[in-house]
Amino acid sequence: MVIGAGLVGLATARAMARKGREVLLLESEDAFGTATSSRNSEVIHAGIFYVHGSLKERLCIEGRDKLYAFCDAYGVNCKRTTKVVYATDESELPALKKLQTHAANSGVHMVWLTQADARAIEPNLHCVAALHSPLTGIVDSHAYMLALLGDAESHGAAIAYNSPITGGRGDADGVVLEVGGDANMTLKARTVINCAGLGAQTIGRSIAGIKAGSVPPQHFAKGSYFYLSGKPPFTRLIYPLPGHASLGLHYTLDLAGQGRFGPDLEWVDAIDYRVDESREASFYEAIRKYWPDLPNGALRPGYTGIRPKIQGPGEPSKDFDIQFPDQTGVNGFVALYGIESPGLTSSLAIADYVADRIP
Numbered sequence: 001m002v003i004g005a006g007l008v009g010l011a012t013a014r015a016m017a018r019k020g021r022e023v024l025l026l027e028s029e030d031a032f033g034t035a036t037s038s039r040n041s042e043v044i045h046a047g048i049f050y051v052h053g054s055l056k057e058r059l060c061i062e063g064r065d066k067l068y069a070f071c072d073a074y075g076v077n078c079k080r081t082t083k084v085v086y087a088t089d090e091s092e093l094p095a096l097k098k099l100q101t102h103a104a105n106s107g108v109h110m111v112w113l114t115q116a117d118a119r120a121i122e123p124n125l126h127c128v129a130a131l132h133s134p135l136t137g138i139v140d141s142h143a144y145m146l147a148l149l150g151d152a153e154s155h156g157a158a159i160a161y162n163s164p165i166t167g168g169r170g171d172a173d174g175v176v177l178e179v180g181g182d183a184n185m186t187l188k189a190r191t192v193i194n195c196a197g198l199g200a201q202t203i204g205r206s207i208a209g210i211k212a213g214s215v216p217p218q219h220f221a222k223g224s225y226f227y228l229s230g231k232p233p234f235t236r237l238i239y240p241l242p243g244h245a246s247l248g249l250h251y252t253l254d255l256a257g258q259g260r261f262g263p264d265l266e267w268v269d270a271i272d273y274r275v276d277e278s279r280e281a282s283f284y285e286a287i288r289k290y291w292p293d294l295p296n297g298a299l300r301p302g303y304t305g306i307r308p309k310i311q312g313p314g315e316p317s318k319d320f321d322i323q324f325p326d327q328t329g330v331n332g333f334v335a336l337y338g339i340e341s342p343g344l345t346s347s348l349a350i351a352d353y354v355a356d357r358i359p
Contacts, residue, residue, distance in 0.1 A: 001025075001187065002023060002025045002195055003177075003194050004027065005026075005033065006145075008195045009193075010032060010145055010149055011347040011348050012193055012351040014151050014152035017157040018155050021191075023152065024157070024158050025157060025160070027159060027161050028164035028181065029161065032145055033142065036340075036343070037145060037197075039273070039304065040305050042139055042252070043136065044068070044136060044139055044345050045136060046060075046083070046103075046134075047060040047061035047064060047108050048110060050342070052102075054319045054320075057106055058349075059342075059346040059350055059353060060349075061108065063347060063348050063350065064345050067347070070144075077139070078140065079138055079139075081138055081236055081237055082132060082134050082236050083239055084130045085131045085239045086130040086239070086290055087127055087130065089128060092128075093128065093129060096241065099131060099241065100112060108133070108135065109134070111131065112129070113129060115128050115129060121236070122236060138237070138254065141344060160179075162183070163180070163182060164179070164180045164181050165177055165196075167206045168206060168208065170330035170331050175207070175332045176188045177189070191334065192332060193334045193354060194333070194336060197339060198220070198271060200335060200339075201216070201217075201218040201337065204335050209330045210329055211328055211330075216321055216338065217311075219310065219311065219313075220270070220306050220307075220309070221267060221306065222272070223264055223265060223306070224275055224276065224301075224304045225262030225263055225302035225303050226299040227259070228259035229297075229300055232259035234259070235253075237250065237252050240289075243265075249283065249287070261283055264279060267313050273303070273304050273305075284296075310338035318338060320337075320350070321335075321338045322335075322350070322354065334358065
C-alpha cells in the first residue's frame, strides 16, 4: 500500500507495480495531487542548489533526466525553457561565482553571463552578471500525474480515493492500517509506504510501534504566487540567488506562456491556501530589483502552496528524510518526510530509490 496520491506517491505506486507487486494507492481526497503537487512552480530543476552528497542533489539530477525521458515517452507536455540566476549588484558576484563552482562540482554546467550577455538574451533583466542553466524546464504537472497513474494502473495498481488513514500498527509480517472515509475498513499489507506529504508526520505518529524520535518535526512554509497581466517580459525562468529556506521569489512561465512570480516564504501554523493580497507590495519591491519597468497594477493574485519542511525558521536546509523499516521501527513501514522542492523533479528517482530497497 502507498499512502498519498501526489507526485511522489503516484511515482512510487508505479515503480512498485512495474516490479510486479500488488499495489493499492490510498488517497484521503477525492482526486490525486490536490495539495503540494498541484501548487508549485512546475519547474524541472537542473540540480544546482543542493548540498553535495545529499539525496536532494543526487535524486534531483537523476530525476531530471528520468523526467525528461518520461515526458518524451508518454507524451507529457514539457519545455526546456532554461533558467537565468542573476546578481543585482557587485556584492552578489562572489555568491554567484560560488554557485557556478558548486554546480560544476555536482556535474551541472552553468554558463557565466556578463551584463551584456544577459541583456542580449533577456533585454528586460537588470543585473550585473548572471548564470545560465540550460537543463532547467517546466512541465504540465497534472498531465504528468495522470500519466503516472495510467501507467501504474496498466501494471495492476489500484487507487482508492476518500480513504484517509486513521491509524495502524506493525505486525510480524507487515503493517495493518485503519482506513476511514468511504473505505472504512482495516487493511493489511506486507509493505506500507507513507508518501502523504503534508500529512506524513500525522500518519507516522499514528502507527503503533513507530520508533521514538523517528518522526521529524513538521513546519509549514507557505508560498504565494501572483500572475502577471500583459506581455511576459522574459522568455526564460529568472531566479535570484537562493536563501536557506527558499529558492527566492522567481519568475516562471507556464506552458501556455502565462508569466507568474513566486513563491515568497511565510511560516504558518496551519494549512490555509487563501492568497493574502497584502503581500503584493513585497512582490513589487522584489521584482523591481531585476525588472525595474514592472508597471503598477500589473500583478494579480494567483494561488498558494505549502512546502512540507522538516526545518524551522532560521534553521539550515535539511535533506529528504526517507526512512526504511530499520529506521521507522515497524516491520514493512517506509516513510518519506520533508519531500519539498525538488520533489517534482526528483519524483521518479525517489520512487526508484524506494522500490529498489524494498525486498
